[in-house]
Amino acid sequence: xxxxxxxxxxxxxxxxxxxxxxxxxxxxxxxxxxxxxxxxxxxxxxxxxxxxxxxxxxxxxxxxxxxxxxxxxxxxxxxxxxxxxxxxxxxxxxxxxxxxxxxxxxxxxxxxxxxxxxxxxxxxxxxxxxxxxxxxxxxxxxxxxxxxxxxxxxxxxxxxxxxxxxxxxxxxxxxxxxxxxxxxxxxxxxxxxxxxxxxxxxxxxxxxxxxxxxxxxxxxxxxxxxxxxxxxxxxxxxxxxxxxxxxxxxxxxxxxxxxxxxxxxxxxxxxxxxxxxxxxxxxxxxxxxxxxxxxxxxxxxxxxxxxxxxxxxxxxxxxxxxxxxxxxxxxxxxxxxxxxxxxxxxxxxxxxxxxxxxxxxxxxxxxxxxxxxxxxxxxxxxxxxxxxxxxxxxxxxxxxxxxxxxxxxxxxxxxxxxxxxxxxxxxxxxxxxxxxxxxxxxxxxxx
Amino acid sequence: xxxxxxxxxxxxxxxxxxxxxxxxxxxxxxxxxxxxxxxxxxxxxxxxxxxxxxxxxxxxxxxxxxxxxxxxxxxxxxxxxxxxxxxxxxxxxxxxxxxxxxxxxxxxxxxxxxxxxxxxxxxxxxxxxxxxxxxxxxxxxxxxxxxxxxxxxxxxxxxxxxxxxxxxxxxxxxxxxxxxxxxxxxxxxxxxxxxxxxxxxxxxxxxxxxxxxxxxxxxxxxxxxxxxxxxxxxxxxxxxxxxxxxxxxxxxxxxxxxxxxxxxxxxxxxxxxxxxxxxxxxxxxxxxxxxxxxxxxxxxxxxxxxxxxxxxxxxxxxxxxxxxxxxxxxxxxxxx
Numbered sequence: 001x002x003x004x005x006x007x008x009x010x011x012x013x014x015x016x017x018x019x020x021x022x023x024x025x026x027x028x029x030x031x032x033x034x035x036x037x038x039x040x041x042x043x044x045x046x047x048x049x050x051x052x053x054x055x056x057x058x059x060x061x062x063x064x065x066x067x068x069x070x071x072x073x074x075x076x077x078x079x080x081x082x083x084x085x086x087x088x089x090x091x092x093x094x095x096x097x098x099x100x101x102x103x104x105x106x107x108x109x110x111x112x113x114x115x116x117x118x119x120x121x122x123x124x125x126x127x128x129x130x131x132x133x134x135x136x137x138x139x140x141x142x143x144x145x146x147x148x149x150x151x152x153x154x155x156x157x158x159x160x161x162x163x164x165x166x167x168x169x170x171x172x173x174x175x176x177x178x179x180x181x182x183x184x185x186x187x188x189x190x191x192x193x194x195x196x197x198x199x200x201x202x203x204x205x206x207x208x209x210x211x212x213x214x215x216x217x218x219x220x221x222x223x224x225x226x227x228x229x230x231x232x233x234x235x236x237x238x239x240x241x242x243x244x245x246x247x248x249x250x251x252x253x254x255x256x257x258x259x260x261x262x263x264x265x266x267x268x269x270x271x272x273x274x275x276x277x278x279x280x281x282x283x284x285x286x287x288x289x290x291x292x293x294x295x296x297x298x299x300x301x302x303x304x305x306x307x308x309x310x311x312x313x314x315x316x317x318x319x320x321x322x323x324x325x326x327x328x329x330x331x332x333x334x335x336x337x338x339x340x341x342x343x344x345x346x347x348x349x350x351x352x353x354x355x356x357x358x359x360x361x362x363x364x365x366x367x368x369x370x371x372x373x374x375x376x377x378x379x380x381x382x383x384x385x386x387x388x389x390x391x392x393x394x395x396x397x398x399x400x401x402x403x404x405x406x407x408x409x410x411x412x413x414x415x416x417x418x419x420x421x422x423x424x425x426x427x428x429x430x431x432x433x434x435x436x437x438x439x440x441x442x443x444x445x446x447x
Numbered sequence: 448x449x450x451x452x453x454x455x456x457x458x459x460x461x462x463x464x465x466x467x468x469x470x471x472x473x474x475x476x477x478x479x480x481x482x483x484x485x486x487x488x489x490x491x492x493x494x495x496x497x498x499x500x501x502x503x504x505x506x507x508x509x510x511x512x513x514x515x516x517x518x519x520x521x522x523x524x525x526x527x528x529x530x531x532x533x534x535x536x537x538x539x540x541x542x543x544x545x546x547x548x549x550x551x552x553x554x555x556x557x558x559x560x561x562x563x564x565x566x567x568x569x570x571x572x573x574x575x576x577x578x579x580x581x582x583x584x585x586x587x588x589x590x591x592x593x594x595x596x597x598x599x600x601x602x603x604x605x606x607x608x609x610x611x612x613x614x615x616x617x618x619x620x621x622x623x624x625x626x627x628x629x630x631x632x633x634x635x636x637x638x639x640x641x642x643x644x645x646x647x648x649x650x651x652x653x654x655x656x657x658x659x660x661x662x663x664x665x666x667x668x669x670x671x672x673x674x675x676x677x678x679x680x681x682x683x684x685x686x687x688x689x690x691x692x693x694x695x696x697x698x699x700x701x702x703x704x705x706x707x708x709x710x711x712x713x714x715x716x717x718x719x720x721x722x723x724x725x726x727x728x729x730x731x732x733x734x735x736x737x738x739x740x741x742x743x744x745x746x747x748x749x750x751x752x753x754x755x756x757x758x759x760x761x762x763x764x765x766x767x768x769x770x771x772x773x774x775x776x777x778x779x780x781x782x783x
Contacts, residue, residue, distance in 0.1 A: 057782050062550040068503055069546035073539045075510050079517050080532055083525025086517055091747035094518030098751045101507070101514045102758040109507045110762070110769050113500030117780045121772050166746060395525060397532050405536035412540055416547060423555050 005399040006391055009081045012406040014376075016073050018369055019413045023067035025368050028142050028187070029194035030060050031135035033221065038131060040217075042124070051214025052221070055431055056198065059424055061116055066420060068109065073409075081402075082383070084393030089165045089384055092158060092173055093148055100144035108137025139187070146186055150179035152384045153375065154247045165387065177247050181240040182375070188233045189371065192332060193364025195229060198222030199339065200361025201424065203354040205432040212436020223343055223357075226336035234329060238293070244378075245294050248385060250308040251378035254318040256290045257283070260304040265290040273315040278306070313380040321373035328367040335360050362421070454752070455742035458519035459728070461755060462512055467720050469508035471613070471713055476502045478614020480545055480571025481607060482633050483564060490626045491564060497621040497777040499549065504766060506542070519748060523731040523741035530589040531581050538577035544570030572607065579606030579644075586648070586723075587655050588733035598651055605644015611637035613716070616708035619693070621777045627705070631694035634708060635687070642683045645719055649676065652726060656733065659726045672725060679718045682711050 034057055041049035075097075078085060086093060114122060114130035122130070157172030158165045167173055199222030205215055245252045253259075257268050259278050266285030274281050291300040305312045335356050342349050349357070383390040431437070476498045483491055517524045528535060544566045552563035583599030615634035619627055653660035663672060686708055693704055727733065731741040742748070 054782060058554060061782075062547075062554055065503070065546050065550045068506065069543040072506065072510055072542055075513055075517070076528060076535055076539060079513070079524040079528035080535060083521075083529065086521035086524060086743075090518060090521040091744045094521070094743060094747045095750040095754070097514055098518050099754055101511050102754055102762065105507045105510055106504065106762045106766075110504040110765055112503055113769055114772055116782055117500050118772055119782070164744060166744065167750075170750070395529050397529055401532050405533065408536060408540055412543055416543070419547075419551060419555065423551060426556055427554060 005397060005402050006394045008399055008402040008406060009394055009397075010390065012402060012409065013077055013081055015406065015410060015413065016070065016077060018372075019417070020067065020070035020074055021368065021372060022365050022417075023063050023070065024138065024142070025190050025193045025364065026063045026197060027060060027067055028138045028190040030056065030063065030197075031131070031138050033194060033198065033225075034060060035128075035131050035135050036221070037217075038128060042128070046213075048213035048217050051212060051436060052218040055214065055427070056218065057116065058427055059197075059201075061112075062420065062423065064108075064112060066416065071105075080397065081395055082393045083395050084388065085383060088163065088388045088393070089152075092151060092165055092167055096144055096148040096151070096174075100141055100148075104137045104141035104144060106137075108134050108141065111137070142186060142190070143183060146183045147174050147176075147179055150182045151176050153182070153379055154178040155384055155387055160387070165384075178240075178243055181236070181243045184236050185233070185240050185371075188229055188236060189364065189368045191229045192226060192233060193368055195222050195226035195336075196332065196357075196360050196364050197362065199226055199336075199357050200359075201428050203349065203357035204361070204425065205428050205436075206349065207351065207354050207358065208429065208432040210432040210436050214436050219349075220343060223336060223339045226332065227340035230329065230333045230336050234333070237329070242294065245302075248378070249303045250305060250312040251318065251375075252294065253303060253305045253308075254313045254315045254378055255322045255374060256294075256302065257315060257319050258290070258302050258304045259315075260306050261301065262304065263291065263301050264288040264299040265302045267293065268319075271319070273319050275315060311381060313378045318374055318378045321370045321377065325367050325370040325374060328363050328370070331360065332363060332367070450745050450749075451742075452739070454745055454748045455519070455738040456729075457752065458515060458742065458748060459731075459738045461759075462515040462519065463720075463724055465508050465512035465515060467717070469505070469512055470720070471716050472505035472508060473502070474610045474613045474716065475617040475709075476505055476614070477545070477571045477575050478610040478612065478637075479617060480567055480614070481575060481611045482614050482618070482630075483568040483571070485633065486626070486629065490629070493622060493626055493777060494618060495549065495552075495567070496780045497618065499780050500769070500773050502546070502549065504769070506546070518751060519743055520731055520738065520741040521743050523736055526732050526736065527585070531584060534577045534580045534584065538574050538581070541570045541573030541575075541577060545574060546570075571610075575607040575610045576603040579603030582606065582723075583648075586652055586727075586733065588735065590655070595655075598655070601647050601651075602644070605641065605647060608637050608640025608644050609716070609719075612641045613709070613712050616712045620706045620709045623702075623776055627697055627702075628694060631690055631697070635690045638683065638686055638690070641715070645679065645683075645715070648719075649722065656726075658730075658734075662726060672722070675718050675722045675725075679715055679722075682715050682718070686711050 034053055037049050037053040037056070040046070041053065078097075111130040111133040114127065115134050118130060119127050151173055154177040155165075155173075156176040157169035157174075158167050160166070198218055202215055202219035202222055206219065241252065241255075256265060257271050257273050257280050258265055259280070264287060266283075266287045267289035268280065268283055268285040271280035271283040271285070288298045291302055292298050294300065294302060305315065335353070338353055339349060339357060342353060379385060381389050381391065383393050479494050479498050483494060486494055516527070548563045548567035548570060552560050552567060555563060580599045580603040583602030584595070586602070587595045587598060612634055615630045615637055618630035619634060622630055653663055662668060689711075690708060693708065696703075697705070729737045729739070731738045
């Protein structure tokens with residue numbers, strides 16, 4: 001592949017959005033978990049809940065800051081990298097982005113100050129309200145951006161006039177065919193990512209000898225949340241897949257590695273999709289299972305990539321991203337249920353399972369990013385499905401300039417990612433050493 | 448007059464408001480960041496505590512400003528951000544470093560704190576310089592050539608000095624004791640740089656653009672806009688004279704006027720912004736495109752306008768609420 005400015009701009013945008021999504025994925029659900037800890041404390045007066053809150057609010061503050069700064073970058077890159085996007089679909093994307101900024105960004109960013117630092121300055125009720133508003137803000141932000149993303153996958157409620165998309169029905173555009181599925185799938189993904197983060201870090205503290213009541217509460221919350229959400233996610237993911245089959249069949253064909261329309265299509269467990277020969281090398285699959293899952297009939301017909309000419313996504317990337325996502329999901333199912341089983345009725349984790357949970361700490365990131373690669377690479381070559389091609393929206397900025405800035409971003413992102421993960425574990429070690437007492441709240445500690 | 452005329456005007460005004468609020472609000476954050484290397488270890492914590500609860504919301508005004516450019520003026524957005532590709536990328540990296548350093552400097556291993564302090568200061572400086580360069584490039588209509596770039600760099604240094612002034616006067620208002628005294632000294636030094644920056648941009652801009660020169664130096668417009676530079680000069684002078692007096696009063700324990708330098712500096716920003724807006728309007732890309740040529744379809748603009756009329760007053764109201772919660776001298780920030 002030649003590194004022209006289109007490819008570089010795509011890599012740059014992908015790098016930014018990959019880095020960005022790691023943090024909102026945690027903060028969306030973590031905001032609600034913090035609210036849950038706080039409400040449990042208010043209701044019971046049990047200090048353990050506040051201990052759990054005290055540790056996780058620090059992680060939340062750090063995560064939120066990472067999300068904000070990488071999000072600002074995104075808002076500029078629409079313009080710097082994809083000017084054709086707003087010129088073509090600005091009438092729809094513009095209002096959706098504007099509403100995200102106005103109803104979500106300001107709400108969460110403004111009340112975050114009160115939520116983090118205001119506990120001694122406002123009443124408990126106002127502090128709870130601030131926490132609710134921050135949580136609502138993060139979720140509202142997810143709503144608007146997923147509306148926009150879904151509209152790009154399954155556009156509706158508009159007509160094309162002089163090369164510009166003009167809205168005819170806002171309701172149809174917002175509640176476009178894939179939106180309810182994608183939004184639900186993403187919100188549960190956020191819940192799972194947060195649940196495994198909490199479970200993993202709590203298991204890590206537990207392995208280091210901490211036995212505080214706050215740790216116990218957090219660990220149980222994480223494990224129970226994970227165990228409840230993972231079957232739900234598998235169910236919603238299946239519905240999402242059926243929805244995609246209906247509206248973007250070429251994406252499903254790439255996911256399943258189906259080159260030619262066939263009946264009783266196998267579910268491929270392993271294959272190396274080969275774009276040159278337009279077939280799969282070393283394919284290993286379960287006969288008929290893909291047809292059964294997608295059409296609910298053993299000999300159901302699935303359309304192959306050949307029906308879409310050149311207008312289908314790169315197969316191998318989509319095929320493998322999907323398998324990574326599903327694979328991590330299955331690991332989540334096994335580990336969360338095993339942990340829930342061991343913890344039932346006041347039981348303790350076995351050390352080996354605690355180690356597994358530590359290993360799964362950031363598993364939500366892997367699954368979420370892989371899932372987004374499926375859906376976004378799976379949308380190619382379209383930027384807006386059937387309306388605007390990615391190549392037609394690119395800017396004329398020179399390849400050298402894009403490459404320079406790409407390298408700068410990558411360097412910063414790698415450093416920050418390492419710093420983030422190591423600081424989360426550093427906070428865990430420090431708290432475990434203090435026997436669960438969240439470190440003293442001096443100025444230096446808690447700014 | 449029809450909507451095709453006044454919708455772009457309203458959106459240009461909204462965008463200007465968002466950028467102005469960003470420049471003033473994040474301006475004091477960035478200014479405090481710029482001054483960080485000159486402070487002692489304990490002062491650094493107080494300085495950052497004074498902006499900790501606000502910076503996040505302050506930065507959101509930038510997202511709104513750039514969002515309005517993106518959604519209301521899609522054609523200009525591509526041209527402007529394409530022309531500013533590198534300064535924008537550099538600014539974004541500065542903003543990233545500054546933003547994450549808030550949390551990392553106190554949560555990371557204690558040995559790493561000084562590195563995150565350095566990242567905080569460097570991020571603030573790079574952001575301020577890049578924003579000034581962007582302003583300078585914009586004012587010349589992205590003219591090629593060394594002279595235009597020297598002007599842009601000059602604007603960068605000027606804006607950084609002006610932010611430092613805003614940050615120092617913020618610290619005079621929010622700080623106490625030694626920090627306050629130091630901030631008075633910082634403010635006086637930054638004032639020189641800011642005054643030179645304002646003067647340079649004001650004098651050079653009409654030289655670069657004949658259209659802008661005509662707007663300022665013809666009668667009767669000249670008389671109408673004359674108060675802008677005159678009041679700006681008066682405020683600069685008042686700060687220059689007043690700062691040492693304020694410092695000696697504060698040393699004697701009288702803190703009654705601690706807010707005055709900050710308010711005066713905000714006044715300078717408002718006037719300078721007013722002057723720039725007067726020069727630029729109704730251009731969107733100077734010499735190439737006016738706001739009507741750049742505007743998006745009225746249909747999309749209406750939807751945003753209705754939302755903005757409902758939501759922006761609420762945003763302003765709860766912003767005021769949060770500033771009241773953290774009113775007065777900075778206290779230690781804790782999650783407790």
